[in-house]
Amino acid sequence: MDRSVLSAEELSAALLALEDQVVTHIEDCYTAAVELERLAAPLGDEGLLARAQLCAAGMRLRAGDVATATRQIYAIHEWAAQHGDRRLQARTHNACAHAHRLAGDSAKRLEHALSAVELLDDTATPFMQVLHRLGLAEALALNGAMEAARPRFSQAERLGRELQQWRQVTVVLNNWAYIEFTTGELERAEEIANRLLEHAGARGLTLSPAVLDTIGAIQIANGLYAQAEQTLRLCIERWEAGENENADDMAEYQLTLARALRGMGELDRAQAALNSSGALCTERGMPELMVRVHLEQAELYAAGGDHAAAFAEHKASFAARESLRRKERQAQAQTRQVMFETAEARQEAERFREQARHDPLTGLRNRRYVDEELPVLIAADPDLVVAIADVDHFKRINDTLSHDTGDQVLVRVARMLEAGLAAIAPAGFVARIGGEEFLLVLPATPVPSATKYLDEIRCAIGEYGWQDITGALPVTVSIGVAGVSESVPPSQAGALSAADRNLYAAKNAGRNRVVAQTPREFRTRAHRDRDLA
Secondary structure (H helix, E strand, O other): OOOOOOOHHHHHHHHHHHHOOOOOOHHHHHHHHHHHHHHHHHHOOHHHHHHHHHHHHHHHHHHOOHHHHHHHHHHHHHHHHHOOOHHHHHHHHHHHHHHHHHOOOHHHHHHHHHHHHHOOOOOOOHHHHHHHHHHHHHHHHHOOOHHHHHHHHHHHHHHHHHOOOHHHHHHHHHHHHHHHHHOOOHHHHHHHHHHHHHHHHHHOOOOOHHHHHHHHHHHHHOOOHHHHHHHHHHHHHHHHOOOOOOOOHHHHHHHHHHHHHHHOOOHHHHHHHHHHHHHHHHHHOOHHHHHHHHHHHHHHHHHOOOHHHHHHHHHHHHHHHHHHHHHHHHHHHHHHHHHHHHHHHHHHHHHHHHHHOEOOOOOOEOHHHHHHHHHHHHHHOOOOEEEEEEEOOHHHHHHHOOHHHHHHHHHHHHHHHHHHHHHHOOOOEEEEOOOOEEEEEEOOOOHHHHHHHHHHHHHHHHHOOOHHHHOOOOOOEEEEEEEHHHOOOOOHHHHHHHHHHHHHHHHHOOOOOEEEOOOOOHHHHHHHOHHHO
16 A cells, blocks of 8 residues: 555554554554654544554554653543543553553553453454453453453453454463463463464464463473473574564573573583573673573573582672662653653643633633533533523623622622522533623523523522622623524524523513523624623
8 A cells, every 4th residue: 555645544444453463573563653643644633643643652662762652642541531532542541551561560550451441342443352351461460469360361362262363362372371470370371371382273373483482481390391492493493584573582582492401401502592692682782681691500500510600690690680670660760750740741731721711700611611512512412501691780880889899799690600500400511701691501401491490590699688799789680591402403603692692682671581582583683782781
């Protein structure tokens, strides 16, 4: 496919192919993700762009750029939550779980892994159904809850078979076997590894070098040294044939081979394999693996009877491990700081966003909030009612008393409108949309009922003891009511225009009243004669 220009449908398909694959070559996937991100930008589809950005951020995370990737992932997660994109939210939670794994925060990893599974629905792809359940199983296991993790691993395996996600079944069994191996459950690990081999054989799947290395390590732990050597020879052969997911992996494979050969008593061959591993660690800067090379060298010296050299290697291993732990703690601290700063910035942005959607005087929602939310409510609710309430003779209050008094009146009216609406339509809201104008939104309320309820609120405002604020001046409101179905098609502009027309009718009829469903001839006069307020 020519990717110089892609339609939205083509780009979505290309993204899905990247999203739903077992990543082996990170650099290739990262290059593809960045290109799709570039192609998505001019299309103007925010959802596609967010997906492309998440793909690229996920690859950055895998490549080690944790700080940049984490900030991007959290930003995409916020966008997905705001726009109700459930599938993208599930994917971002899965990415957040991976970020917290790198930060060494197993509790937060589990929290995100659980959210990723909870968000799965019929919009989730088969790949996601398996992947996210596997992620939850791994998070449980690494939180020390193996008894809870095993049913999740089993569920992921079973679901992978049902959905014919054969490559993912391989990943599930490989990861499950490795975790059982690292927790010392060697018989379980061997049983799962054998099931993995049977699955690959039955489906004609070629096991990757990384999977073969896992199987070899399990065979060594169970004393099956000759089998392990055969497995590792095949692993190395496939790596040399081009199935090298990561150039650094050969050092790992040579180390595992050395352990298998030592178990067979082939000490010279084991030393040769270990030398190859150590040289690669030095050449490529792999301190974590070098710790294990030192430990295996100590075991080889001990097997050959050179206990002094073995002790020296143990000391070297301990020093290297301590240095590595310091670096890991520093890296984890930096990652956690990035996450903290990202969360803090997100909370601050949300606080400013909320402030921008509220009227500073009354604390009510403002016109910006109305413009964001009302169209959505209208589209979802044909029985929605809107009403515009206006304080009668408000200019007289300001001119006769003071603007400060006028502000006090507005704040008190706002509270009474809000309290009154909460009692009759808890799912609705009140907003200040002008100087002395308020919008009331009543979901799923017939116009006659809304008119009755709003008239009760009007009466409560008129009968309130205003003397402490306005002295002898009364405070009343006029209210115009309209159902959104009065405009065809239903729209915010149509609903507000109808309510405004009815408000004018209430003013024209003497104020301090509620009016609904007036003739349309009031429309133009309402906009011409607003001096009646």
